Amino acid sequence: MSADTMPGPLSAVPLRPRSVARRRVVDRLVTSLAWLAAAFGVFIMGWIVVTVVGRGIGAINWAFFTQSPPAGADLGGGLGPCIVGTIVLTGFAAVIGIPIGFFGAVYLSEFGRTGRIATAIRTITNVVLGVPSIIAGLFAYAILVKPLHHYSGFAGSVALAFIMLPVMTRAAEDVLNLVPNELRESALAMGAPRWRATLGVIVRSARAGLITSTILAVVRVAGETAPLLFTALSSPYWLNGLFGPSGFFGGPVANLTKTIYDYSTSPYQHLQQLAWGGALVIIVAVLGTNVLVRLVFQRGK
Amino acid sequence: MTETTTDRSAAVAPRIEVATGQRAVEFDALPSKLSVRGLDFFYGKEQALFGNTLEIKEKRVTAIIGPSGCGKSTHIRTFNRIYELYRNQRATGEIWFDGRNILASGTDLLDLRRRIGMIFQKPSPFPMTVFDNIAYGLRLHFKLSRSELADHVEDALKRAALWDEVKHKLKEPGLALSGGQQQRLSIARAIAAEPEVILMDEPCSAIDPVATAKIEELIAQLSSAYTIVIVTHNMQQAARVSDYTAFFFEGRIVEAGLTTQIFENPQRKQTEDYITGRFS
Numbered sequence A: 001m002s003a004d005t006m007p008g009p010l011s012a013v014p015l016r017p018r019s020v021a022r023r024r025v026v027d028r029l030v031t032s033l034a035w036l037a038a039a040f041g042v043f044i045m046g047w048i049v050v051t052v053v054g055r056g057i058g059a060i061n062w063a064f065f066t067q068s069p070p071a072g073a074d075l076g077g078g079l080g081p082c083i084v085g086t087i088v089l090t091g092f093a094a095v096i097g098i099p100i101g102f103f104g105a106v107y108l109s110e111f112g113r114t115g116r117i118a119t120a121i122r123t124i125t126n127v128v129l130g131v132p133s134i135i136a137g138l139f140a141y142a143i144l145v146k147p148l149h150h151y152s153g154f155a156g157s158v159a160l161a162f163i164m165l166p167v168m169t170r171a172a173e174d175v176l177n178l179v180p181n182e183l184r185e186s187a188l189a190m191g192a193p194r195w196r197a198t199l200g201v202i203v204r205s206a207r208a209g210l211i212t213s214t215i216l217a218v219v220r221v222a223g224e225t226a227p228l229l230f231t232a233l234s235s236p237y238w239l240n241g242l243f244g245p246s247g248f249f250g251g252p253v254a255n256l257t258k259t260i261y262d263y264s265t266s267p268y269q270h271l272q273q274l275a276w277g278g279a280l281v282i283i284v285a286v287l288g289t290n291v292l293v294r295l296v297f298q299r300g301k
Numbered sequence B: 001m002t003e004t005t006t007d008r009s010a011a012v013a014p015r016i017e018v019a020t021g022q023r024a025v026e027f028d029a030l031p032s033k034l035s036v037r038g039l040d041f042f043y044g045k046e047q048a049l050f051g052n053t054l055e056i057k058e059k060r061v062t063a064i065i066g067p068s069g070c071g072k073s074t075h076i077r078t079f080n081r082i083y084e085l086y087r088n089q090r091a092t093g094e095i096w097f098d099g100r101n102i103l104a105s106g107t108d109l110l111d112l113r114r115r116i117g118m119i120f121q122k123p124s125p126f127p128m129t130v131f132d133n134i135a136y137g138l139r140l141h142f143k144l145s146r147s148e149l150a151d152h153v154e155d156a157l158k159r160a161a162l163w164d165e166v167k168h169k170l171k172e173p174g175l176a177l178s179g180g181q182q183q184r185l186s187i188a189r190a191i192a193a194e195p196e197v198i199l200m201d202e203p204c205s206a207i208d209p210v211a212t213a214k215i216e217e218l219i220a221q222l223s224s225a226y227t228i229v230i231v232t233h234n235m236q237q238a239a240r241v242s243d244y245t246a247f248f249f250e251g252r253i254v255e256a257g258l259t260t261q262i263f264e265n266p267q268r269k270q271t272e273d274y275i276t277g278r279f280s
Ligand SMILES: Nc1ncnc2c1ncn2[C@@H]1O[C@H](COP(=O)(O)OP(=O)(O)O)[C@@H](O)[C@H]1O
Pocket: B043, B046, B048, B066, B067, B068, B069, B070, B071, B072, B073, B074, B075
C-alpha cells in the first residue's frame, strides 16, 4: 500500500467511527455464550462425578482392592483381579502403542513432513482415530482370537494399542510441531546428524509435552470396554503367569470395564454395588491422572 | 543455461574500480575464504537470488545489508547448506570454500557445518545446561576426555566473553540466561566446534542495546581469528563492525566492497538511496 492510497487523518474522505456501544454489546453476548457452554460442560461432568462417587463410595474398602469377586450369589469380595488386570492390559497396550506412536510422530514431524508418505500416514491416523472402539476389538479378534482359538489378555492389549496408537501419534506430532524451526536449524548448523539433532535437541526440548501426550494416551484407553468384549473378555480370577488358562497369553483376563458392564446388568444388588465401586476407581484414576499431568507439566505455559 | 548464468554474474559482478589507494588494493589482494559464483536460489518455483557473485575475505567481517526480503538470509543460508532442511529449496551455482565447491554433491555436510558455524536471529539455546550447550559441538566432532572437554568449554566461553558471567552457572539450563547471554552462548557453542567461518543472521535484532554493544565488541575480537559474515538491517551496525559490505536489493548484489567505500562513496544510485535512508 503506498502512501497516497492510505486514508490518513488529512484524507478528503471523512472517517466515520464505528459504534462503541454496539461493539460492547456484541462482546458481552459472545463472552456470555462461551461462558454458558463451558459451564454446561462442567455441570454435566460434575453430575457424573457426584453420581458415581455417591453410589460407589459404599463399595470401597480394603476387601474391594484385595479380594476376588464373589462366586454366585455370595456376598463380600472385591474387584482386586480386575484392577490388576486393567493395569496389565493397559500397560502392555502402552508397550506396543506408545513407542510406535512416538516414532511415527517423530517421522511425521521431522522427516516426512509434507511428503506423500507422511500425508498418507496422517490421513490413515485420522481415520483410525475415528474408528469406533468396538472395531478395534473385532480387529484383534480376527487376527488373534480366531486363529488361536482362544480369548486372551494379549488380544485385549492389542485392541487397546490399536486405539492408543493414533491418539499418541497425533498428540506427539502436535507437540513436536511446536518446537521452533530455529532450534532444528541450530542443531543441524552445529554439524549434528539428523537423528542426533532430533533425539538430542528436538525431542528433548519437547519432553514435557511428550510425557503429557504419553500419559494421556495411556489413560485414554484405560476406560475402554468395547475393545475387550471379544478379546480379553473378563474373568473372576487373578491373572496367573503367561501361558496357562489364566495367563496373559492363555485366556481371558479380569478387567474393570468389562466387569462393570457385566455386574451393572446383574440382578444382584451387591454385584451392582461392586460395579459402582469399579466405576469410581476408574473415574478417579483417569480424572486424577489427567488433572495431575496437566498440573505438573503445563505449569507456566 | 551456463551462458546466461555467466552473463548475469558478469553484469552484477561487484568489482569496485575506484582507486582510493591502500585499502582498495587490499580488497583484491586479500585471500578469499568463500567465493560465490553465479548463485541462484529457488523457493519452489520462486527465484530469490539471481546469479550472485561475492568474495568473502579471510579473517575479515563482511556485512550483508539491504531492505527486508532482499535475500540476505537466503544468501548466507547457502554457505552451510542449512536450507536443505526444506525440501522445496534449491541453490545452483558455485560456492568455493578451500578449493571445493560446497554446492557440489559429495560435500560432507557435517564437516562443512563444523567449519562454517551459524548464529541465528533468535537466541536458541539447546534444552540442556550451559555446559552441555557448549559441549554439544565438541562431543559431536571430537574425541575428548572429561577434563579436556571442560577445558575446551571454558576456553570457548572465554572467547565468547561469557565465562565471567556464567562460570558459576554451568549446571543451570541455557534457557535460564538472559537474551543477550543466550546469544553469546550460541556464539560460544559455535566457536567450540573450531569453525573457520561464523555466519550471523541479524544476531542482535532480538536483544537489547547493551547486549548488542557486547556482541559488536565480541565480533571485533573474533575477527582476528575467524571469517565473519553478518546480516544486519541496521546500517550503523554494518558500518561499525564490518570491513566489507555487500548491498543486496531484490535478490541481487548491487554493490560490494570496502565498508568505508560503500558508506562514503557508493557507486550506484540504489546503494546511495538505501544508505541515506531514502527507502528501507
Ligand atoms: N521459506 C520461504 N518460502 C518461500 N519464499 C521465501 C521463504 N523465505 C524467504 N522467502 C522469500 O525470499 C525472499 C528473500 O527472503 P530473505 O532471504 O528471508 O530476505 P531477508 O533476509 O533479506 O529479509 C523474499 O522475497 C521472501 O519472501
